[in-house]
Amino acid sequence: MKASQLFFPTLREVPSEAEIISHQLLLRAGFMRKTSAGVYTYLPMALRVLKKIENIVREEMDKAGGQEILMPIIQPQEIWEKSGRWSLYGNEMFRLKDRHDRGFALGPTHEEIITTLVDGEVHSYRDLPLLLYQIQNKYRDEIRPRFGLMRGREFIMKDLYSFDLDEAGLDVSYKKMYKAYKAIYDRLGLDYRVVEADSGAIGGNESHEFMVLAESGESVIVYCQKCDYAANVEKAECGLEKQEPPVNNQQEMIKISTPGQRTIQDLVDFTGRPASEQIKTLMYVADGELVAVILRGDRELNEIKLKNVLQCQDLFMADEMTVREKCQAGFGSLGPVGLNVPIYADLETERLQNFTCGANEDDYHFTNVNLGRDFVPEIIADLRNAEAGDICPVCGEPLYTIRGIEVGHIFKLGTKYSDALDATYRDQNGQDQAIVMGCYGIGISRTLAAAVEQKNDADGIIWPLAIAPYQVIIIPVNNKKDDQVEAANYLYKELLNQGVEVILDDRDERAGVKFKDADLIGIPLRITIGPKSLQENKAEVKKRWDEEILLVEMDHVVQHVLDTIKNV
RNA sequence: CGGGGCGUGGCGCAGUUUGGUAGCGCGUCUGAUUUGGGAUCAGAAGGCCGCAGGUUCAAAUCCUGUCGCCCCGACCA
Structure with missing residues (x-):
């Protein structure tokens, strides 16, 4: 191609709307232009890159036994109601009506369609396993689209769905995909890590994310340098350090006046005791019920873990009004002692002795508090985010953290959708069985952005050869x-x-x-x-x-x- | 959804406080001189100042409404 004929309008100056480097460079280098918030037009250079990524993905999917199909972007409300997600999906789904006032959605994902399809066409155990995939635009009305292609409202995704006879078959399909994904990211020429991920409410027991490493990544990964362990902090198990439990040296609980001291940092400065010897108390509303969560002062709560422990649908932080009504104290002076709501304690709090916490009275705290003696939690469980320095749950070495961009996610669905949409096959004994499913996504357009995010210097983009335009x-x-x-x-x-x-x-x-x-x-x-x-x-x-x-x-x-x- | 900010030639911005003929840099076009890391000189084009109302002799500027965009937040007390 002659440059004089090539449409790549480059910009000297950085467009003011672009925050992260990949967004800036893709605009400056004439790869794309914004059409609307979170919606972009790909110019020739970007489209060439997209096609290369798609082709690598396509080849590896085909090699793994996948067959490509193309499902519609526009999807009828009906099937989403059947799966129960028409209401569950909330505002993230673009919804529209046709002239007859029938409801449709722009597909944020395609489980409903594909399950319905397979339900109609697959009847016998002889038809399985089946691996179907597509590369298609997806639509999610993000609360706040940002970072260019990284979190857009329209994006390109490869999604493959596996259909198997049973869990053992699913394992095989899952492993195939795991292998194919590694092959894809190796070929793309990007530094990446595979991490254990949370499969969340979707169910299933196994899930992996593929992360392209980059400083600006939205996900934090903990990993072990000694063994292969790596996990999303949202998922990483937090074990206790191996040290012996402290000798019993419990002292008498004292109430101390702490006027105006609200944050953990305030208390560290005020009492002179480190955050790791403080306890913070967070109040949540879980399916309408107020619950308290206690953690070491220097830790962060992991809401996903909390949600899993509570087995609740709906979880959000309580507002101060609600808390004050129930506890006679505001945020900043809350504590587990004498609290009249159920307490969920992080594992680590059990190890603490003579710690400091709120007294449930404004401007007062207790010190020398001890779990078991001064209060009894409902449940003690792993509730916090993993951090650098935590011990590896596999080999016990210290963990490190690194940031990554989630570009691929594979998980086992089990029979969630086949049950909801009644997708069954007839087994050798003439019995109807639910098809066991898996689901495997790769963000194609996000991979493009992630590549730029990872491969650039002061002068511009540095494309890996495999995907260079x-x-x-x-x-x-x-x-x-x-x-x-x-x-x-x-x-x-x-x-x-x-x-x-x-x-x-x-x-x-x-x-x-x-x-x-x-x-x-x-x-x-x-x-x-x-x-x-x-x-x-x-x-x-x-x-x-x-x-x-x-x-x-x-x-x-x-x-x-x-x-x-x-x-x- | 809350808070903040911004909409002025293609891009980046000034002008708005205090109403009075719309400016700068880059880019674009013409010509000349140039040609190893975003050239120089000369000339030119291009904007009903997001949109709609209103106030005023007069509105980019003041008021009301509206649309769009960006940032922060919506979890760590």
Whole structure:
């Protein structure tokens, strides 16, 4: 492609709306433009990248036995009501009506459709297992779309659904997908980690997320350097340190005056005791009932764990009015002692001795409080977020944290949807059985953004070769010099003949502009034809991720490029 | 949904407090000189100041409404 013909409107200045680097670069490099909040138009360069990602995904899905289909974006209300999610999905679902006032949704996901389809067409154990997938636009009316493609309201996703006879079959399908996903991210050329994830309310006992590592990632991962353990902090189990329980040295509980001290930090400053010897008390409303949660002062509650322990549908923090009514004290002076709501205690609190907590009276706290003696929790369970320095639940070594962008998620659905939508097959004994399902997603457009987020420098994007919009860009330094133009044209044609995806920057621009643009759009290999090297009948070859400039004999350039592409 | 901010040529912004002929930089177009990291000079085009009302002799500026966009929050007391 000749640059003069290529539609890639680059910007010198950073668009003010873009917050993170991938968003800025994708706009600046002329890959996309915003159409509406969280909705983007992909320009030719981005579309090429998307197609490459899609193709890698497609090949690996096919290799794993998947068959591609294409389901509609627009989905009837009816099937969502059957699965019960028409009401459950809430405001995140785009809803619309047709002229007959019938309800539809723009599909945020496709379990309903595919299960209905399979229910209609699969009747016998002979028809299973079945792996069906699609690459399709999805729609979620996010509360707050942000970070460009990272959290859009329209996005492209690959979703595969597995249908099996039983749990054992599901295990096989799941492992196939796990393997295929690893192959995909290896081929994409991105640094990633597979982490154990929360399968949440969906049910099923196994779930993994595929995380592209990046500073700006929205997910925090804990991982062990010694063994393979890695998990989303939302899921990571928090074990207790191996140290012996403290010797019993319980002291008499004392009430202390703490005027105006509300936060844990206030109390650390005021009492001189570290946050790890304080207890914080959080009040939640779970399915309408007020509950208290206690944690060490330096820990964070994990709401997902709490929700799992409480077995509730609906969970949110209580407002101060509600709390004051029930507890005679406001936030900041709450504590477990004498509290008339059920207490859910984090594991660690049992280890604490003589800790400090609110006295359920404004401006007063207790110190030397002890669990068991001064109050008794309803349940003691793992309720907090994992942190760096926690011990690995597998091998006991300290854990580290790192941030990642969730680009893939696989989980076992079991029979949740097949039960709800009555998708069954007839087994060898003539009995109807629920089909056992799994569901496996990859955010295609998000993967594009994640790649930029991970691979960039001050000059622009650095595409991995496997997904670069073009592999090579040829820049004649001065397109008024016939010998340069001629040499550039020669290489351009030769590379095209070899099937290399190449841009010839034939624009009437100064060298600086062409270099800047080449760096910005992130083409992996750059061939420069300039007067100095051309005199020796050589071209300069530079890798985008490398400073080194190689002088290559004109006759060897094509082979050199082919070798480089092959070896990376 | 709460809080904050912003809508002024394609992009980035100033002008709004104190109403009085709409500006700057980048980009675009023409010409010349240039040509190894976002050139220089000369000239030019391009904006009913988000939209709709209102106040006023006069509104980008004041008032009301509305739409859109961005940021923070909506969990750690």
